[in-house]
Amino acid sequence: TAFLHGVLKERVLMEQPEGYIKKGKEDMVCLLRKSLYGLKQSPREWNYRFHTFMVKQGYLRSEYDPCVYLKGSEVRNMVYLLLYVDDML
Structure with missing residues (x-):
């Protein structure tokens, strides 16, 4: 989808997703390189x-x-060209 292709211009960190947490590294975070659904930055980057x-x-x-x-x-x-974006799921 369109929101998954935006390149972030700022540093965004997130907690490790459930099921991907490594033993001994529970306090580590992930650095996002692309935008995701739910981020405030996603629509702007798109x-x-x-x-x-x-x-x-x-x-x-x-x-x-x-x-x-x-x-x-x-x-x-x-x-x-008229742009209309419907982000309804």
Whole structure:
């Protein structure tokens, strides 16, 4: 899923998950390198990655709505991309 591909820009540590705790190392933590569901950073990282891709493709983000991207210079040849994300499980 999209939220599992975000690269974290800050250091995020988590407790070892149940079933993966090593004997003698119960107090150690895991360093996350990618975003996960449930992290506050996940939606932001996903949006940053998507926005970066769109800009590389020549789109501009609308000044009025951050979910709208535009490409082209003439009204007749303009491409409008509307972004909608439904994260319902």
